[in-house]
Amino acid sequence: MPHIEILPNTGAAPAPGWAYVPDTGYDPSKVAFNPKDRKRQAARLGGMPTGLELSARQLTAVQRRIAELERDNDARSGIEIPNKKTTFKTSATKKILLSAKEIRHWLDDEDALYTNKTQAPGGGARAITSRVIKPAMGAKGRRATITPRALTPAVPAFPGSTSGLQDKALEIRSAVPAPLDDEKLQALLAAPPLPYAAARVGPPGAGAPPQRLFCDTCGYWGRVKCLKCGARVCGLECKGKHDQSMCTRF
Amino acid sequence: MPPKGWRKAAHDPVATQTLVLDNGAYTLKAGFASAAAAPTYDDCKIIPNCIAKGRDKRVYIASDLDKCTNFGEMAFRRPVERGFIVNWEAEKAIWEHEFSEGKEGLRCDPKETNLVLAEAPNCPVQLQKNCDEMVFEEFEFATYYRSIGPALNAYNDIPSLFSDSAPPDTSPLPPECLLLIDSSYSHTTITPLYNGRPIHLAIRRMSVGGKLLTNYLKELSSTRHINMLDETYLLNEIKEAVSFVSPSFKTDLERTWKGGLSDRREVDPSIVLDYVLPNYEHSAHGFARPHDPIKARRKLLQPLDGPREDILPVGNERFAVPELLFTPTDIGLQEAGLPEAIMQSLSVLPAALQAGMLANIVVVGGNSLIKGFMERLETDLRQLTPTNIPLRIARAPDPIKHTWLGGARLAHDRDLLRGVVVTRAQYQEHGSTWLGRWFAGGDALKGK
Numbered sequence: 001m002p003h004i005e006i007l008p009n010t011g012a013a014p015a016p017g018w019a020y021v022p023d024t025g026y027d028p029s030k031v032a033f034n035p036k037d038r039k040r041q042a043a044r045l046g047g048m049p050t051g052l053e054l055s056a057r058q059l060t061a062v063q064r065r066i067a068e069l070e071r072d073n074d075a076r077s078g079i080e081i082p083n084k085k086t087t088f089k090t091s092a093t094k095k096i097l098l099s100a101k102e103i104r105h106w107l108d109d110e111d112a113l114y115t116n117k118t119q120a121p122g123g124g125a126r127a128i129t130s131r132v133i134k135p136a137m138g139a140k141g142r143r144a145t146i147t148p149r150a151l152t153p154a155v156p157a158f159p160g161s162t163s164g165l166q167d168k169a170l171e172i173r174s175a176v177p178a179p180l181d182d183e184k185l186q187a188l189l190a191a192p193p194l195p196y197a198a199a200r201v202g203p204p205g206a207g208a209p210p211q212r213l214f215c216d217t218c219g220y221w222g223r224v225k226c227l228k229c230g231a232r233v234c235g236l237e238c239k240g241k242h243d244q245s246m247c248t249r250f
Numbered sequence: 251m252p253p254k255g256w257r258k259a260a261h262d263p264v265a266t267q268t269l270v271l272d273n274g275a276y277t278l279k280a281g282f283a284s285a286a287a288a289p290t291y292d293d294c295k296i297i298p299n300c301i302a303k304g305r306d307k308r309v310y311i312a313s314d315l316d317k318c319t320n321f322g323e324m325a326f327r328r329p330v331e332r333g334f335i336v337n338w339e340a341e342k343a344i345w346e347h348e349f350s351e352g353k354e355g356l357r358c359d360p361k362e363t364n365l366v367l368a369e370a371p372n373c374p375v376q377l378q379k380n381c382d383e384m385v386f387e388e389f390e391f392a393t394y395y396r397s398i399g400p401a402l403n404a405y406n407d408i409p410s411l412f413s414d415s416a417p418p419d420t421s422p423l424p425p426e427c428l429l430l431i432d433s434s435y436s437h438t439t440i441t442p443l444y445n446g447r448p449i450h451l452a453i454r455r456m457s458v459g460g461k462l463l464t465n466y467l468k469e470l471s472s473t474r475h476i477n478m479l480d481e482t483y484l485l486n487e488i489k490e491a492v493s494f495v496s497p498s499f500k501t502d503l504e505r506t507w508k509g510g511l512s513d514r515r516e517v518d519p520s521i522v523l524d525y526v527l528p529n530y531e532h533s534a535h536g537f538a539r540p541h542d543p544i545k546a547r548r549k550l551l552q553p554l555d556g557p558r559e560d561i562l563p564v565g566n567e568r569f570a571v572p573e574l575l576f577t578p579t580d581i582g583l584q585e586a587g588l589p590e591a592i593m594q595s596l597s598v599l600p601a602a603l604q605a606g607m608l609a610n611i612v613v614v615g616g617n618s619l620i621k622g623f624m625e626r627l628e629t630d631l632r633q634l635t636p637t638n639i640p641l642r643i644a645r646a647p648d649p650i651k652h653t654w655l656g657g658a659r660l661a662h663d664r665d666l667l668r669g670v671v672v673t674r675a676q677y678q679e680h681g682s683t684w685l686g687r688w689f690a691g692g693d694a695l696k697g698k
Contacts, residue, residue, distance in 0.1 A: 201454045
């Protein structure tokens, strides 16, 4: 992470309402002040899957939709526990029981913890922290950043295996597998659990088929794109329905 | 003065009965294991892990939900989010309702009971610590063992799943290689286990789980037919009743298409169904029947008084929803599908282990009950693996209770249990940070 700070060369405080923000690729919460456009996207390492040009607005909509699908608890429901007891056995459990933290808070805490750990001198050699954002400097000093796709780790580096995902199948076939190295195996077994974010499955490999698009109205192939809102429909009939009631832009 | 409870130290700190608890986000799988009899699936009870509030403002805690007949607009409060116990206020109410105050079924005195608790992999350390503190300080269990759920599965009789001729083993020794796929409510996780020990670096998690599928079906039905955004319970029921994993997505999608304006097509009646929604007056549950276009069209002409029925037509939703397990990119989720995720997980392992893992894949978790899931997984995975490597995939006889059964088999073997549990006295001496390290470091098996 590039460390940017304002050096106090004058006595004036920076104007409120703005801040230097490192460009860490697409992040729905920062779209407003971290805009993305095609040129920049092309400069990035990964970017969205080819053939799928999404505007910032659409990307945000996709992110929001996924967050909605992944939500555990209804936002509307404030269900109180009947006959709730308010006595606690110890102060530690009192703190736990009264905590109103949700899972996202815990996961953010964990993220911050691991980022700090790797930034601290000496602690940076850990292979497991694939959430760390490393700015790569281009030849002309142009800043290239890692996109969210690259942020979700593919495979944490394991000292014994040098293979990527694509040639893995070949590797098995190519030779009789090397006998188990006991030392390596013990190291593998003794490795501590990964943080939550690092255990996430990586994006599909390079050979994967392109993303499929479906009609918003009926679920058939989305062959036509609505010019107004960018949603996909399958044909004239569904386009009519879409225009009537589902188009998000009039 | 001797410390409190010094007299007890002479006793065996490991209690006679053990509560085995697989604390899932959707349901608790709980039951007692003792040294006397080998555990079976029947010893396990499935309890909804939620506090629900109906339209009539009545609040149901966990197993009270069995008595409920009106699930309309029911709101749920789930203490477990993403597989981890987050809200202990609600979880405590549920545990107390079931275990310390509850009816006859699972009532026990925690002070006289060991607890074997299954948790989801990659739990944030702080949440684990909270869990340990609650178990020992609030509930005061006698002894306690916390393990990731997939690791408990290793204590099951794995060879019999593959119908090996090996004699059924009664003293559980974990198999050398086991690749456990747990497709549950919150996530789908892939865990390679070596001699029963999880290889943490290779554990992978897909965001797609039963919850996401239900929510997706809810979203599709609501935008296409009737607004059912508040009917989570009903949509879950519909999903369980009608969804299937298509062996050939493209063909099935063609078969459910109504055709263009100029070339009408008949939809395949074997796929398109009408789901008759419950009205919660005469029926608490709906049912599916073959699609009848005339009845569906007559919907608006039904008499105002007299029997009315509301119909939700389900066509390609039946297979497009579980398809997310295999192609999460369909909703823009940039993750690999389950077969590729398995290969990603295996790529961390040394080559010699990969073949062993591929030959010992066990699937647990509720999503594996979706029709066609196993066949599709096997076909797709076969395409990703070289032909000279044997591939064996088995589903547990009861995939929902299987993790519990593994824990119960561990608890049934008293020596094994003694080797892994931590007593309350040890906790009080060393504290929760030590306990977290003890459970995390794999040290739990060292004492054996």
